Amino acid sequence: MHSKLIAALVQQLGPAQARQEFRWMLKHSEHSLPDMVRRRCLGEPLQYILGSQPFGPLNLLIRPPVLIPRPETEDWVLKLADRISTPLKPPKYLLDLGTGSGCIPLLLCHLLPPGTLHAHGVDISPHAIQLATDNAALYGIPPHSPENTASNTFKTSLGNLLAPSFCDDAKLQPPYDIVTSNPPYISWNEYLELPRSVANYEDPKALFGGPTGLDFYHAIARLVRRDGFLRPGAIVALEIGHEQGQDVEHIMRVEGQLHDTEVWSDPWGKQRTVLAYR
Amino acid sequence: MLLLSRCLRTPAKNLRRFVPQRPFHDQADHKNVRIVRILEKRIEERKRLFSELSEEMSSPDDISRLKQLKESEPLQVAWDDLVRTRQLLNETDSLLSDSDEAMRALAVEEHDSLGKSLAELVETTIPSLLIPPSTTSHLSAMLELKSGVGGSEASLFLSNLLRMYLRLSNVRRWKANVVSQNDSDGGGIKDAIVEVKGEGVFEALRWESGVHRVQRVPATEASGRVHTSTVAIIVLPLMEETDNHNEELFNMEDVKIEVMRSRGAGGQHVNKTESAVRLTHIPTGITVSMQDERSQHQNKRRAFTVLRSRLMDQKLTREIAERRATRQNLVRTADRSEKIRTYNYAQERVTDHRIGLTLKNLSSVLEGDGLQDFLDALQKDHDETVLEDMLSGD
Numbered sequence: 200m201h202s203k204l205i206a207a208l209v210q211q212l213g214p215a216q217a218r219q220e221f222r223w224m225l226k227h228s229e230h231s232l233p234d235m236v237r238r239r240c241l242g243e244p245l246q247y248i249l250g251s252q253p254f255g256p257l258n259l260l261i262r263p264p265v266l267i268p269r270p271e272t273e274d275w276v277l278k279l280a281d282r283i284s285t286p287l288k289p290p291k292y293l294l295d296l297g298t299g300s301g302c303i304p305l306l307l308c309h310l311l312p313p314g315t316l317h318a319h320g321v322d323i324s325p326h327a328i329q330l331a332t333d334n335a336a337l338y339g340i341p342p343h344s345p346e347n348t349a350s351n352t353f354k355t356s357l358g359n360l361l362a363p364s365f366c367d368d369a370k371l372q373p374p375y376d377i378v379t380s381n382p383p384y385i386s387w388n389e390y391l392e393l394p395r396s397v398a399n400y401e402d403p404k405a406l407f408g409g410p411t412g413l414d415f416y417h418a419i420a421r422l423v424r425r426d427g428f429l430r431p432g433a434i435v436a437l438e439i440g441h442e443q444g445q446d447v448e449h450i451m452r453v454e455g456q457l458h459d460t461e462v463w464s465d466p467w468g469k470q471r472t473v474l475a476y477r
Numbered sequence: 478m479l480l481l482s483r484c485l486r487t488p489a490k491n492l493r494r495f496v497p498q499r500p501f502h503d504q505a506d507h508k509n510v511r512i513v514r515i516l517e518k519r520i521e522e523r524k525r526l527f528s529e530l531s532e533e534m535s536s537p538d539d540i541s542r543l544k545q546l547k548e549s550e551p552l553q554v555a556w557d558d559l560v561r562t563r564q565l566l567n568e569t570d571s572l573l574s575d576s577d578e579a580m581r582a583l584a585v586e587e588h589d590s591l592g593k594s595l596a597e598l599v600e601t602t603i604p605s606l607l608i609p610p611s612t613t614s615h616l617s618a619m620l621e622l623k624s625g626v627g628g629s630e631a632s633l634f635l636s637n638l639l640r641m642y643l644r645l646s647n648v649r650r651w652k653a654n655v656v657s658q659n660d661s662d663g664g665g666i667k668d669a670i671v672e673v674k675g676e677g678v679f680e681a682l683r684w685e686s687g688v689h690r691v692q693r694v695p696a697t698e699a700s701g702r703v704h705t706s707t708v709a710i711i712v713l714p715l716m717e718e719t720d721n722h723n724e725e726l727f728n729m730e731d732v733k734i735e736v737m738r739s740r741g742a743g744g745q746h747v748n749k750t751e752s753a754v755r756l757t758h759i760p761t762g763i764t765v766s767m768q769d770e771r772s773q774h775q776n777k778r779r780a781f782t783v784l785r786s787r788l789m790d791q792k793l794t795r796e797i798a799e800r801r802a803t804r805q806n807l808v809r810t811a812d813r814s815e816k817i818r819t820y821n822y823a824q825e826r827v828t829d830h831r832i833g834l835t836l837k838n839l840s841s842v843l844e845g846d847g848l849q850d851f852l853d854a855l856q857k858d859h860d861e862t863v864l865e866d867m868l869s870g871d
């Protein structure tokens with residue numbers, strides 16, 4: 200029976216990937232194997248079928264249509280954790296814009312010493328907010344409260360980053376020491392070229408960044424330049440599309456008035472993260 | 478003590494008394510004498526240390542002397558045991574010719590049991606105390622299996638061997654985990670890496686390193702001709718992330734980390750799982766590829782564990798070679814290209830060529846139980862070499 204299923208997967212994925220994914224499916228015996236293979240052959244992402252995705256040492260819950268955390272994101276968040284782990288007293292306040300599964304703030308909460316990070320994740324999608332909340336519960340990361348100073352904390356709220364009333368809607372409490380975001384950055388043209396497993400299954404709202412793909416960077420720049428939004432020495436870390444490095448650096452310098460910026464590459468050699476410092 | 482030292486200085490016939498219940502080859506006798514002599518030397522050393530302790534324990538050297546004394550306490554216990562047993566044996570000696578028959582019978586029984594205790598002391602307890610403690614005794618193991626000559630038949634044999642080690646681990650309550658596995662198209666496994674965790678697993682399994690050979694008619698062979706195929710196994714000391722002597726094994730700057738496949742635009746454009754990584758340790762040229770986990774981070778961690786284990790293995794091999802260069806040393810290092818064992822299906826037998834041991838029950842070996850017999854025999858063989866080494870160096 201297995202050989203038939205593998206053959207079906209090979210058709211879709213090629214031999215090496217098929218074998219690999221089949222083994223991962225075998226480890227999730229809570230689902231029916233033929234069913235998983237059938238769904239995969241229709242183009243559904245493996246992560247939705249298995250219901251999880253490892254992210255650093257975490258294994259996060261994943262549910263459609265919330266964006267599946269990417270290895271590129273995992274890589275830069277691990278680097279960021281290293282970068283901010285040293286001068287971390289007193290506790291830092293972090294804002295994550297478009298938090299999705301909560302992967303970015305939850306990994307940082309997990310890696311940094313207890314009681315040093317209080318994170319707030321905002322998203323426009325109630326699905327995302329629910330998933331991020333579930334993931335926080337899975338790893339026992341509590342919401343912020345005056346009694347809870349000994350642990351790292353994570354809270355969520357709904358909000359539309361592009362709306363003028365965003366700060367109030369999302370109940371933001373600046374100033375922040377760290378702002379992170381992996382905002383939707385795919386442009387109109389690119390959107391048409393996306394693989395099926397992305398375009399047909401993941402939330403378009405999580406991917407589509409306006410005609411040029413840069414809408415959200417402009418919105419973030421407007422936000423962080425506000426008086427008292429960032430604490431002195433604050434870091435803004437933004438994931439970018441592979442050809443957006445220059446544009447986003449420029450937006451952060453000119454519109455965000457953050458004059459110190461750098462670009463990190465991902466493990467595949469593509470520009471992936473813009474860092475800007477207040 | 479007097480009695481004993483008299484014994485020691487009178488070789489040949491009197492020595493037979495040490496282990497009176499078993500006919501001994503002269504060679505074995507000779508070995509026992511040497512063991513006792515070494516122990517005696519150590520006891521004299523203890524006496525000297527003791528006499529050197531300052532009266533009010535005020536010198537800084539006292540601390541190190543006390544430490545040494547504490548460490549060698551088990552030797553003293555064994556020595557006292559030896560002396561006492563020997564003395565009792567002497568006392569029973571005279572009763573062996575007692576006029577009363579009941580008394581004689583009793584004496585024979587007593588003599589018998591004392592003789593056994595003495596043999597146990599000299600042949601097992603004391604040697605194990607004299608052999609320097611191994612530095613690798615706490616380590617878990619990592620097994621690397623690679624199919625060799627014989628094509629798909631070798632891959633099928635590899636899956637048989639893999640199962641054998643997993644079963645053995647189960648029986649021994651070790652925690653075995655296949656961390657990497659490349660299946661072959663013919664249904665077998667081209668190569669695999671298994672972590673086996675547990676106290677002393679590395680030392681128990683290290684003699685499995687080498688080439689394992691199978692002789693059988695492949696399932697796919699219509700003509701019924703016997704084929705010979707091989708699988709190479711390397712057993713490494715497992716170096717986990719938390720082990721403290723990791724730092725000295727490599728510098729992070731010397732390791733090149735590469736991701737394997739191209740992802741096009743990457744990021745939000747792609748949600749295919751591509752988590753394979755490859756490490757290259759530039760100074761040694763060691764490369765490790767890992768792709769079995771769904772996350773790059775986990776594959777990287779696994780790959781680093783393999784790298785550390787391989788580097789640790791190189792370090793151990795180097796140390797043994799150095800020791801061998803400075804003085805005569807019989808302890809072998811596992812020769813990875815050596816054909817160590819043959820599994821012959823037609824004759825239902827398994828032979829280990831190093832110790833010349835054949836078990837006529839192939840299936841029990843493959844089920845894991847018989848394998849333990851090989852491990853025990855190899856361990857014994859090793860212990861004897863180490864002891865021989867120590868005796869010849871003394």
Ligand SMILES: C[S@@+](CC[C@H](N)C(=O)[O-])C[C@H]1O[C@@H](n2cnc3c(N)ncnc32)[C@H](O)[C@@H]1O
Binds near residue numbers: 267322323324405
């Ligand atoms: C590319 S996904 C990133 C998700 C997650 N941070 C990650 O890295 O996997 C972008 C997220 O932004 C959210 N989002 C899209 N438009 C938004 C808006 N106008 N305001 C707030 N969040 C928005 C989406 O729902 C989605 O969860």
